Amino acid sequence: MDARNLIRFLFLSFIIALLLLLTLINLPLPDKAEELDCSTNSRWCTTKNRFFQSTLKEPSKRTKPTTTTVRHHTSDVPHHPLDPLTLTELNKLRSILLSHSLFQNSKTYAFHSVVLEEPEKFDVLTWSHGDPLPPRKGSVIARVNDVTHVLTVDLATGEITPVDVGEHSGYPTMTIEDMTSSTWAPLGNADFNRTIIARGIDLKDLACLPISIGWFGKKEENRRLIKVQCYSMEGTANFYMRPIEGLTVVLDMDTKQVVEIIDKGKNIPIPKAAGTDYRFSAQNTKINLVNPISIEQPKGPSFTIEDDHLVKWANWEFHLKPDPRAGVIISRVMVRDPNTGEMRNVMYKGFTSELFVPYMDPTDAWYFKTYMDAGEYGFGLQAMPLDPLNDCPRNAYYMDGVFAAGDGKPYVRSNMVCVFESYAGDIGWRHSESPITGMEIREVRPKVTLVVRMAASVANYDYIVDWEFQTDGLIRVKVGLSGILMVKGTSYVNMNQVNSPENLHGTLLSENVIGVIHDHYITFYLDMDVDGPQNSFVKVNIKRQETAAGESPRLSYLKAVRNVAKTEKDAQVKLKLYDPSEYHMVNPSKKTRVGNPVGYKLVPGGTAASLLNLDDPPQKRGAFTNNQIWVTPYNRSEEWAGGLFTYQSKGEDTLAVWSERDRAIENKDIVMWYTLGFHHVPCQEDFPIMPTVSSSFDLKPVNFYESNPILNIPPNSEKDLPVCNTASSA
Numbered sequence: 001m002d003a004r005n006l007i008r009f010l011f012l013s014f015i016i017a018l019l020l021l022l023t024l025i026n027l028p029l030p031d032k033a034e035e036l037d038c039s040t041n042s043r044w045c046t047t048k049n050r051f052f053q054s055t056l057k058e059p060s061k062r063t064k065p066t067t068t069t070v071r072h073h074t075s076d077v078p079h080h081p082l083d084p085l086t087l088t089e090l091n092k093l094r095s096i097l098l099s100h101s102l103f104q105n106s107k108t109y110a111f112h113s114v115v116l117e118e119p120e121k122f123d124v125l126t127w128s129h130g131d132p133l134p135p136r137k138g139s140v141i142a143r144v145n146d147v148t149h150v151l152t153v154d155l156a157t158g159e160i161t162p163v164d165v166g167e168h169s170g171y172p173t174m175t176i177e178d179m180t181s182s183t184w185a186p187l188g189n190a191d192f193n194r195t196i197i198a199r200g201i202d203l204k205d206l207a208c209l210p211i212s213i214g215w216f217g218k219k220e221e222n223r224r225l226i227k228v229q230c231y232s233m234e235g236t237a238n239f240y241m242r243p244i245e246g247l248t249v250v251l252d253m254d255t256k257q258v259v260e261i262i263d264k265g266k267n268i269p270i271p272k273a274a275g276t277d278y279r280f281s282a283q284n285t286k287i288n289l290v291n292p293i294s295i296e297q298p299k300g301p302s303f304t305i306e307d308d309h310l311v312k313w314a315n316w317e318f319h320l321k322p323d324p325r326a327g328v329i330i331s332r333v334m335v336r337d338p339n340t341g342e343m344r345n346v347m348y349k350g351f352t353s354e355l356f357v358p359y360m361d362p363t364d365a366w367y368f369k370t371y372m373d374a375g376e377y378g379f380g381l382q383a384m385p386l387d388p389l390n391d392c393p394r395n396a397y398y399m400d401g402v403f404a405a406g407d408g409k410p411y412v413r414s415n416m417v418c419v420f421e422s423y424a425g426d427i428g429w430r431h432s433e434s435p436i437t438g439m440e441i442r443e444v445r446p447k448v449t450l451v452v453r454m455a456a457s458v459a460n461y462d463y464i465v466d467w468e469f470q471t472d473g474l475i476r477v478k479v480g481l482s483g484i485l486m487v488k489g490t491s492y493v494n495m496n497q498v499n500s501p502e503n504l505h506g507t508l509l510s511e512n513v514i515g516v517i518h519d520h521y522i523t524f525y526l527d528m529d530v531d532g533p534q535n536s537f538v539k540v541n542i543k544r545q546e547t548a549a550g551e552s553p554r555l556s557y558l559k560a561v562r563n564v565a566k567t568e569k570d571a572q573v574k575l576k577l578y579d580p581s582e583y584h585m586v587n588p589s590k591k592t593r594v595g596n597p598v599g600y601k602l603v604p605g606g607t608a609a610s611l612l613n614l615d616d617p618p619q620k621r622g623a624f625t626n627n628q629i630w631v632t633p634y635n636r637s638e639e640w641a642g643g644l645f646t647y648q649s650k651g652e653d654t655l656a657v658w659s660e661r662d663r664a665i666e667n668k669d670i671v672m673w674y675t676l677g678f679h680h681v682p683c684q685e686d687f688p689i690m691p692t693v694s695s696s697f698d699l700k701p702v703n704f705y706e707s708n709p710i711l712n713i714p715p716n717s718e719k720d721l722p723v724c725n726t727a728s729s730a
């Protein structure tokens with residue numbers, strides 16, 4: 001072969017090889033790994049056995065929900081009176097403050113909270129789209145030279161007004177900087193280093209957590225203290241499972257000085273690392289239990305987000321914003337009446353007001369673990385970016401949080417909240433006729449809902465908070481618990497060594513690891529405004545009625561007896577299985593056609609109640625969990641159930657204290673509070689990471705509509721649904 005032929009041969013071989021390769025790539029793979037193709041819509045392409053959305057975009061109505069794109073927020077402007085402070089506004093606010101003498105003459109300062117000071121409710125209710133915005137103001141909680149200041153800053157005029165919030169024992173929410181610096185500060189202490197080394201731990205493997213100390217008396221007062229607990233990271237990312245038990249460092253958060261080192265667990269081994277790592281990459285074996293699954297929306301979702309924060313979906317409309325303390329705040333919730341077409345008010349404002357998580361171990365290294373995650377740590381500050389396709393499904397819209405750091409500089413917490421439509425194969429309503437009647441009727445409507453989700457990772461624990469809206473007017477508030485247990489080291493490796501298991505304070509989960517019993521309480525602020533602010537709280541008591549002798553073959557039946565709560569104490573509710581009630585929030589001056597007051601009812605769920613002694617210091621601070629339901633008159637200064645300053649508070653500014661004033665609540669602008677409760681006795685399945693446990697409560701229309709509001713929605717039919725075929729048959 002001459003050179004020319006050789007080149008030709010090589011070229012041909014190359015072409016053949018290339019063709020062969022291309023054919024092989026396009027060949028449908030056998031059985032399980034079939035390629036899929038949504039043939040109805042070119043926006044849907046295939047890769048391997050999973051879908052991805054091509055970049056081809058449909059012309060958008062307004063803001064089309066997008067997948068995760070990095071947004072810088074430098075050109076954000078407020079559109080709505082409740083819109084959070086923008087990046088520009090936060091910068092401006094910071095420069096106004098820093099040029100003020102209070103800050104200029106200060107030795108130290110830190111911003112613990114910088115959020116919008118929401119305008120008066122009346123101004124928000126009377127504002128309509130297109131009106132000029134009420135004056136934009138910032139509400140600031142700052143510590144200057146170790147003194148707490150609450151300030152209102154007018155962004156237009158630059159005026160700074162101190163706010164008198166009265167005397168309080170507690171401190172504001174920690175800054176992220178407080179938390180991170182506390183985990184490093186002990187390393188500045190030689191005794192601490194020696195203690196760690198004496199436990200056989202290399203300082204490079206050390207991981208420490210800042211743990212709020214609660215409040216347990218005088219000794220801890222008049223300075224911001226934190227307890228630091230440490231772990232060994234050696235051999236695992238899940239250091240939480242390797243506690244250096246009994247070691248507690250008490251730290252002054254302001255000076256960063258170690259106040260005390262308590263080391264009482266020298267004989268307790270550090271639990272092994274093996275089997276603790278939960279990362280997919282760390283698993284030796286991987287199994288596919290189900291085929292890849294996803295809900296397809298070839299025409300895109302049915303919701304829009306207008307002006308960054310106004311969510312419109314089906315018959316619902318509400319304002320949504322991330323918040324550093326509450327996580328998310330849902331406001332101005334309205335639903336369309338199917339008969340009149342008007343948007344009707346349901347709720348003015350709803351959010352997670354406080355969490356209370358007491359651990360049930362009275363020993364030295366554990367008694368103080370009684371977290372209040374919103375007021376102490378900032379529930380929203382702990383909300384990490386959501387993981388697309390896993391935290392929220394495809395087609396979710398992601399909203400960022402724009403918050404101020406401890407130095408007042410704004411930063412972006414990207415993808416903090418997601419909004420998506422959910423279809424879980426559930427039924428909206430149905431009826432089918434049995435052959436007895438001779439009628440062939442089968443009427444069923446699928447249930448599609450809209451979910452607003454965020455997930456906070458408060459150190460080890462993860463809380464998933466969902467606000468779910470249904471087309472029938474129901475709002476479901478769901479909290480899921482996952483993440484990693486706070487565990488205790490022990491010398492036990494088997495239960496056969498334990499004489500009295502009830503004194504373990506928990507469950508032996510693995511060798512040398514006890515999952516400590518604890519509770520979770522999540523208290524929601526629900527400013528219901530059912531067809532307007534003037535509402536009443538009605539307990540519809542379900543009572544047994546005995547029949548009179550000879551009246552009926554029946555001896556007893558149930559009656560619904562309506563009791564309108566006159567004052568706050570009438571509305572302090574402890575749930576009782578054998579003395580049940582429905583809990584209605586009604587508008588007494590608005591009646592249905594047949595004369596029932598329009599209303600929404602609270603349907604409780606997640607009903608664990610705190611069993612702690614009411615005088616126990618943690619329970620005093622968490623006294624907002626003494627009842628499952630409370631109703632208070634609307635007061636814009638009463639939003640945080642654990643008090644404005646929760647950190648190290650003594651519990652003198654809680655919902656329980658406000659409610660004791662026993663103010664009138666009948667036919668007034670009132671706020672309902674509900675606490676979801678969980679008792680958690682850990683089990684082995686919670687190791688090394690907990691499968692999600694959820695509970696929810698509902699806000700459900702009760703005589704709010706004239707009749708079933710989704711009577712006229714269509715059923716699903718094959719021809720309307722996206723068609724996805726396997727590539728082999730396409």
Ligand SMILES: *[C@@H]1O[C@H](CO)[C@@H](O)[C@H](O)[C@H]1NC(C)=O
Nearest residue numbers: 187188189190191193203204
């Ligand atoms: C403690 O150990 C850390 C890490 O090795 C080191 O950076 C630090 O200087 C040590 N502290 C003291 C007081 O020696």
Ligand SMILES: *[C@@H]1O[C@H](CO)[C@@H](O)[C@H](O)[C@H]1NC(C)=O
Nearest residue numbers: 166633635636637638658663
């Ligand atoms: C509003 O709340 C604040 C803080 O609890 C309280 O000082 C004030 O008295 C309350 N106002 C009314 C009218 O209840």
